[in-house]
Amino acid sequence: MRIRRTLAAVALVAAAAPAAGTIAPAQAADHATAPATTTAVAVLTHTSPGGPNVSVGDVLAADLAAGTTANFSSSATGTTGIKCATSAFSATVLTNPTAQGVATESLNTQTFGSCTSNVIGVTGVQSITVNNLAYVNSVSDAAGYPVSLGPGTAGPVQTTVVLRTILGTITCVYRATGGLAGTTNNTGQTIGFGAQPLPKSSGPSTCFPVGYFTATYGPVRDVSVAGSPVVLVN
Known part of the structure; x- marks a missing residue:
């Protein structure tokens, strides 16, 4: 009798307990969690590395990095040519894919000012104008963070330099x-160009055959966002 009663009690307990590894519907509902939603880090972010993604359509802008000049030199390593104390650019973001990738921008403006020259026979710099805007730029987050500038739909990268000389005004056109x-x-959130060659397209002999462009801009900022935070590459 005792054995029969014990076996019956065990059977009742087993019938009442859920199968091992299962959770009753009410318990399952209690433990359910909503799927996590995350935004992939893009090539360009602002504020910090891996920070908020820069939005397509945002405008990025920068002046020359502090203490630097924009130079157009007669040789890749020389000091003869033109130096500009001020320069600035603005560009609109066209694409900003998930890192690792390549973001693209439209360079809308690039200006130069307060320019001087030490070229023999040149008495002053009247103007430097960037032609054929807008250019299409690309920014890659590959090793070294390479950048390419232009050409655009309006034509190749081109700069027109107007100089005052002892014999009058001359115009030099350089084209890459x-x-x-x-x-x-x-x-420093900078973008830099080192001794990039622009061969002379037209102009008299006073215009050197190749103008080598060197400049560093920064910090680059997203001026479409409140506070104009700095822009970084991821």
Whole structure:
């Protein structure tokens, strides 16, 4: 009798307990969680590395990095040519894909001012104008953070330099049909171009045969966002 009663009690307990590894519907509902939603980090973010993604359509802008000049030199390593104390650019973001990738921008404006020259026979710099805007730029987050500038739909990368000389005003046109190459740097949030060649397209002999462009801009800022935060490459 005792054995029969014990076996019956065990059977009742087993019938009442849920199968091992199962959860009653009410318990399952209690433990359910909503799927996590995350935004992938894009090539360009603002404020900090991996921060908020820069939106397509935002305008990025920068002046020359503090203490630097924009130079058009007669050789890649020389000091003869033109130096500009001020320069600035603005560009609109066209695409900003998930890192690792390449973001694209439209360079809308690039200006130069307070320029001087030490070229023999040149008494002053009247103007420097960037032609054929807008250019299409690309910014990659590959090693070295390479940048390419232009050309655009209006034509190749081209700059017109008007100089005052002892014999009158001359116009020098420089053109880089393949565009220019540069790099970005998250330290200081800069974009730089080092001795990029622009061969002379037209102008008298006073215009040197090739103008080598060197400039560093930064910090680059997203002026479409409140507070104009800095822009970084991821």
